[in-house]
Amino acid sequence: MSSDDLINEVMDGLKREGMLMIPDDFIDQLIITLHANVTIIKTMTELAELETKMLGSLLPTGSRQVESLKNLSIKIAEIAFNVEDVRNDQR
Numbered sequence: 740m741s742s743d744d745l746i747n748e749v750m751d752g753l754k755r756e757g758m759l760m761i762p763d764d765f766i767d768q769l770i771i772t773l774h775a776n777v778t779i780i781k782t783m784t785e786l787a788e789l790e791t792k793m794l795g796s797l798l799p800t801g802s803r804q805v806e807s808l809k810n811l812s813i814k815i816a817e818i819a820f821n822v823e824d825v826r827n828d829q830r
Contacts, residue, residue: 754828766826773819777812784808 787805 761825763826766822770819770822770826773815773822777816777819780808780812780815784812 784805787808791802791805
């Protein structure tokens, strides 16, 4: 059993027993913050894409930067959806 599996098993057990409750206000604020971060990263991605187009070969890392920002945005969005699932499970 991996450490992630163990952590998930313990967390699931605590949830089933009603011992793991996160205040709704905290979860709501976390979700808002995560979605705001996704929005900011999307703007940064658009700027990086524009910069790459404008500078072309002068900016060899531009396309990697854009891909990195897109991947980061996806990961944060996934976290936000997981947090929303936790909130829904608690209710």
